[in-house]
Amino acid sequence: MAAVVKLEDIHRIYDSGEVKVHAVRGVNLELHKGEFMAVMGASGSGKSTLMNTLGCLDRPTSGRYLLDGVDIAGLDRNELADLRNEKLGFVFQGFNLLSRTTALENVELPMLYGRRRVSSHDMQARAEHCLEIVGLAARADHFPSQLSGGQQQRVAIARALVNHPQVLLADEPTGNLDSKTAVEVMGVFQKLNDQGITIVMVTHELDIARYCRRNLIMRDGRVVSDVQVTDRLIAEVELRKLHEAEAAAKLTA
């Protein structure tokens, strides 16, 4: 089966005039459908640059990037935008929802920029469906300020799903969440992955990386480790453990 994502000898050099920063130095990577990969590394390791490249937000200085078989080198700014719209979904650390807009309207956003016209009725239906998948159908008309951090992130995930992307890209999705909510959100990701959605996630927390299936470690712009996760954590299990611990604490306190 062809790889969804194929990176061949990717280099990215930032040339700001005075200093040249070689952020990514020769990364080769293949990602297949249904994979769940965590990219880890210290700050400056090049993981953010790698994500930007994967997300078609940035072009590599050299090397090839094939997304779903399409070489992005030949695409212009607008074609890359269309590619992002149709093949990719983004989840950010800061949620990045539009503030004075309802959850439903937030989820509809990618459809407004789609190439194919979608009727407002269909847009609403698809958005509601995605909110259901993440368990927030009841809060479709809430504003982000009325939602908790975990709920906001789940709305962001629903938004990332609405155009049926090939790959979901998440940049430190649990960074702004407390540990329990973080596990809940990882549970959503695991559920989506079980349904066949390919996910790439940047994280610096080892615990969170254990919820994924594949761990990539980067250092100084290179991939230094690329292993399958052996002692994988399952969110449901971990949540149950937390719940029991809480209950026990209440009984004794």
Add this chain to the structure above:
Amino acid sequence: MRLRSTLTVSFRALRRNVLRSLLTALGIIVGVGAVIAMVSIGSGAKSMVEAQIASLGENVLLVFSGSFNQGGARSGAFGAGTLTVEDAEAIKREVITVVGVSPEVRTSAQILANGLNWTTQILGEGADYVTIRAWPLSDGAMFSDADVRSVGKVCVIGQTIATQLFPEGNVVGQTLRIKAQPFKVVGVLAAKGLSVQGQDQDDLVIVPYTSAMRRVSKQTMLRSISIQASSPETMTLAQNDIIALLRQRHRTAEGSDDFTVRSQVEIAQAATATADTMTGLLGAVAGVSLIVGGIGIMNIMLVSVTERTREIGIRLAVGAHGREIQLQFLTESIVLSALGGSVGILAGIGVSELVSQLKGWPTLVSPVAVVVAFFFSAAVGMIFGYYPARKASLLDPIDALRYE
């Protein structure tokens, strides 16, 4: 099509902060409102003045003593008095394009009748006066040339005099006293109402000029001469002939004339010139405020773009084209200014209606001005919104997403 969603996105964005949108549009509202109000009031005032001038009569030329020097200052106008009755008779005799001549003197005096008194303006005119002025009579008739020749003690009165001194009616045939002399009323003038300056035009008594000069005020010189030309086409010819004739009689030359001949058209132009200048000036001021309003829009749009850098980053990340971001912000500023313009037009019409009610001036709201004002305000939004919109479209998504 993506255009519809752009409009949706823009309206949603404006709706998110209604107060700010309103305050931003305020400059445009005031600018457009001021333009519409000024132009409407100005047009109304001008039309009223023009109507007043038109009511002077048809093909009217006025000769009065005194002259205007280069700077427009008047020297010895009306007062010094260099026009004579002989001048008027000469004009009637020798200028063929003239069909009516009325020498004029003026004074004010107290008149008595029926035990009532009233102080009013006494006009001494020729028999042609009411024809020249196209002023019909509601009762009776104007006095005749014979009355003028015989220095007759007859008069024609305005409606106000009729109401004040002869409240029971039946005015024609009655007598009133001017300077202790009895004058028989032979006619009553039709009502004319208030002048532009607010004077009662029906508050006057007209007697033959000969009677006025000999019996009422003892003047020897005329205040002015009203002349009627045969047709609009002959007016210029008549004007030139009269000037030539008077120069010959007064032995003056161009630049040193002691009299002035003005046509009705020139009088109208002079009167409306001031109104035009005022309207133009006010319009320019209002135009400046429109530009300031536009700068206000540009300012807020720039702030808005900076504030929403993150949002722009998200839109770019989920697939917006640079052009669409540009269109979104441009649409927002055009919608803002067009809505402001619409509100301004309504406000301007409201203000001009208010003025019209309070001051009694007519106002003419020109549909052309409304349409121009609307498109101008939309254009202001387009011009002043372009730069911020372009700036937004050129943002790099990665930097934008990182923006604090």
